[in-house]
Amino acid sequence: MPPLPFEPKDPAYAERVRASFGRQAAMDTIGASLQAVEPGRVVIELPYAPHITQQHGFVHGGIVAAALDSACGYAASTLMPAEAGVLTIEFKVNLMAPAQGQRFRMVGEVVKPGRTISVTEAKAYAVDDAGREKLVASMHATMMVIIGRDDVRH
Amino acid sequence: MPPLPFEPKDPAYAERVRASFGRQAAMDTIGASLQAVEPGRVVIELPYAPHITQQHGFVHGGIVAAALDSACGYAASTLMPAEAGVLTIEFKVNLMAPAQGQRFRMVGEVVKPGRTISVTEAKAYAVDDAGREKLVASMHATMMVIIGRDDVRH
Amino acid sequence: MPPLPFEPKDPAYAERVRASFGRQAAMDTIGASLQAVEPGRVVIELPYAPHITQQHGFVHGGIVAAALDSACGYAASTLMPAEAGVLTIEFKVNLMAPAQGQRFRMVGEVVKPGRTISVTEAKAYAVDDAGREKLVASMHATMMVIIGRDDVRH
């Protein structure tokens, strides 16, 4: 993946994002981990596990959405000032194939950063035992930049 | 809530939906339970718990989405023939307020049932200690009816 | 339809909305007119006409979306201060049936008003010669309140 054309405002963006992700208990519960943090892009990995499945044994679409939401939110966060928080206003998910695989790679990217609103997107790829990737879901999300609220920082 | 104007095709729809929900390990992992099953409507309850939160201590928006997705999918399922399965094609979530509360009530309803495609919606209400409800999120989801695939039933 | 539980901040909201709608040349081009303006709700009517159709002779889904977008935006506008403008951040449309009919009735409503963000929804009903209504489309839209920009007022 080529670098995105974005300049971070906060030189410590990567540490800030990693620390915040570490406080998302929900990500720990589903087994998701942060693999990469760049200006405007974040990669999250989610291994297949029986405790996150739906009734057919695929990973639950809502769990895929949870990881994609974190990927979008933190992609937006990499471009924000140090004191800003981010809240998801809305997202849409298209589930294109059952979430079957050994693990899943979620790549979140900023499409359009903004002072108040950032538009982001993410794709989820299922990875099989041989390392082959298949697109299984996409997200398109609107993030709101929050400044000056102590309960919504980072 | 008044009954919805729908006739189930499968008289055993409630048992079928309850059994299928019981096989969604992801719902058990996040702590969600099925409270009501009617023709075209399903109610899911999700208690607040630290293991499903994001970095500010609110319930993670993606976890709210996961419960809403199950509410939409099973609402659609109540109106389907006994042998049909249901897959989510896409959903959109609007997060209107931080998911703070003692517990959350998700109400999923069918807007337009169809032979191939069913359109559904769901609302998530935060409930505080005094039982007061506040709308915190909505979902609008498109479900696909799957017939004749052994790996996607119920 | 029962009144919505909203108090307008601007007593002249209806005249303001009607004047603004009158400046939307696009609504005139497609033939849409404003039928009702209440606190938190707006009704737009769109007669069937050959110049707004797609290749099968139904009204083009994008034209239905344009009228629904105006219904959502003006529903939000009814609850805003006199000096505020409104911009659509995003919307999603579900097209549930072909837009066939003698005319179409779009009802836009505010789901959650806010100081910065308002969440709205709208439904499009096809009306036949006998006056029977059928739900053909729904929209769920996020509106942004704009204050202090001279190029975005009303």
Place this chain on the structure above:
Amino acid sequence: MPPLPFEPKDPAYAERVRASFGRQAAMDTIGASLQAVEPGRVVIELPYAPHITQQHGFVHGGIVAAALDSACGYAASTLMPAEAGVLTIEFKVNLMAPAQGQRFRMVGEVVKPGRTISVTEAKAYAVDDAGREKLVASMHATMMVIIGRDDVRH
């Protein structure tokens, strides 16, 4: 733009798409024209014109959506069998900047083709007098393949 990795099933896909676009009276009404048709991709151009504006003089977001919807639908159509029709199930639009410009270029592409469902996306770029482009809107749309219905062909 590099070619997309898709093989058309219908060798006459371009003529078929052009003929169908020519029957969309709504596109003629708003002034949109078909600029390019390739396997999995379609480009539509929309000149700025006063009759498609909203109250601030920008192109109405719903009109942008109408052109994007056609771009998505015809992108899907390029990969379909000759006898198939296409209907939009749903789309989401993010409006990232006011639609100001001399003209607008809409690029619709297939993300995932399918026998029954095709997932597509489109971007709208405003082009100024100097030919500079700016991303102003994106669409993510789900299309349904219709076979065997005489009223929904091409």
